[in-house]
Amino acid sequence: MSRTLVEKIWDAHVVKRQSGFPDLLYIDTHFIHEVTSPQAFDGLRKKNLKVFRPEQTIATADHNVPTLNQHLPIKEELSRFQVAELSRNCTEFGIELYGLGHPYQGIVHVIGPELGFTLPGKTIVCGDSHTSTHGAFGCIAFGIGTSQVEQVLASQCLLLQKPKTMKINIDGVLSRAVGAKDIILYIISKISAAGGTGYFIEYTGEAIRRLSMEARMTICNMSIEMGARGGLIAPDEITFAYLKGKPFSPSGKAWEESLQTWKNLYSDYEASFDKTLHFQAEDISPMITYGTNPGMGMPISGQIPLISSQAAAEQASYQKALAYMGFQEGSSLIGQAIDYVFIGSCTNSRIEDLREVATFVKGKQKSEQVEVWIVPGSKQVESQAKAEGLDKIFETAGFQLREPGCSACLGMNEDKIPAGKYCISTSNRNFEGRQGPGARTLLASPLTAAAAAITGKITDIRQLTTYEKV
Secondary structure (H helix, E strand, C coil), rough: CCCCCHHHHHCEEEEEEECCCCCEEECCEEEEEEHHHHHHHHHHCCCCCCCCHHHHCCCCHHHHHHHHCCCCCCCCHHHHHHHHHHHHHHHCCCCCEEEECCCCCCCCHHHHHCCCCCCCCCCCEECCCCHHHHHHHHCCCCCHHHHHHHHHHHHCCEEECCEEEEEEEECCCCCCCHHHHHHHHHHHHHHHCCCCCCCCEEECCCHHCCCCHHHHHHHHHHHHHHHCCCEEECHHHHHHHCCCCCCCCCHHHHHHHHHHHHHHCCCCCCCCHHHHHHEHHHCCCEEEEECCCCCCECCCCCEECCCCHCCCCHHHHHHHHHHHHCCCCCCEECCCCCCEEEEECCCCCHHHHHHHHHHHHHHCCCCCCCCEEECCHHHHHHHHHCCCCCCHHHHHHEEEECCCCCCCHHHCCCCCCCCCCCECCCCCHHHCCCCCCEEEEEEEEHHHHHHHHHCCCCHHHHHHCCCCCC
16 A cells, blocks of 8 residues: 555554544654743653653753853843753753753754754654654654643653645756745745645655755744644655764664665655645745745745735735734835844754855945844854854854854744844744744845845845855
């Protein structure tokens, strides 16, 4: 019987299946951080339970950590308390913690892949919606709630309904200045922020196969932003090359054995998906959002859609979103002044992202009116950036290279965008107040963000004579 990749991995992890009930699914790897784990550990204490398999739980501090002066005590009281609680809980329950000061600390969805914890064919969960990032390696990876965090800590299993499957195929070759972030913003703009609800998405096609692993992670990261349970890409030689030699990847004989298993992780040719969508890479331009959900995106050279073009039931919320952003229907965003640029988050904070930005801004100066934050996704990314001299390029351009953390992706730490200010962000969400109360967020690729940093306004990088493809 032909099966999809999702079905193959899911079925291999079912501990018990009974008609009329959810599947009992085994979880290979559990990532935790300081925000969604404290209540789960308290639940274990109240039930007098231990962590069932602590060696399969990996912890880091990322959401609430400051990105300046991490060697000093955290200023915000709640952030300081949550980070301290994570340390206490990990010590008590015997869990490895990559906390502040550790060379492996960083955003949970960055450190998992770069350390080799994220491997093909695994089931991976975390109390964070963007766990879908790990699907880039051919995993079933998804976010869970705090009560489910407790369940996994206690049993290494979850009761779950098997998801529907969707295939999104992207053929062709990407145009100049178009990258992975543009691909996923384009898809979401076409199918809406709810278009993937109930599905686990497999991304296929020539354009996907050409992407690096870091670009694939960007795609899978934002699967949740179209309502999907998760997203994944079948592993291939690019995947295997990325994983080889990572600190916690298999090695020696175990590597060869794993490789043979991983090479069988693909959807069968005649596998049936519940839904299939096709797109052409050549139709994708540099993208930018204009509203208050990731589905409100458009080509950077386009015009904001008219309110009348929206479904009747959506027109009031659409108008509200434009009012919040201070934009007018039918207008262009080219030339719109920008106050902040944030390059970071679990979507775009890896070394390739920083290299791309550094290549573009080398020898240039940021606009005086713009504050630019470059926040690496991990200590390893930070160290690599410095080893390659990217920090000097950023410093010369007037960009601030900070320390690892979720930073201005969400208003949960010290890095907030002031009310009413416009921020071009490489993160994944542009909800009202996401980056701070009253902040106005426009999602874009690292290149588009870098162009705005230099010009001080929304700019189509393809129109800059100094642009060279990096």
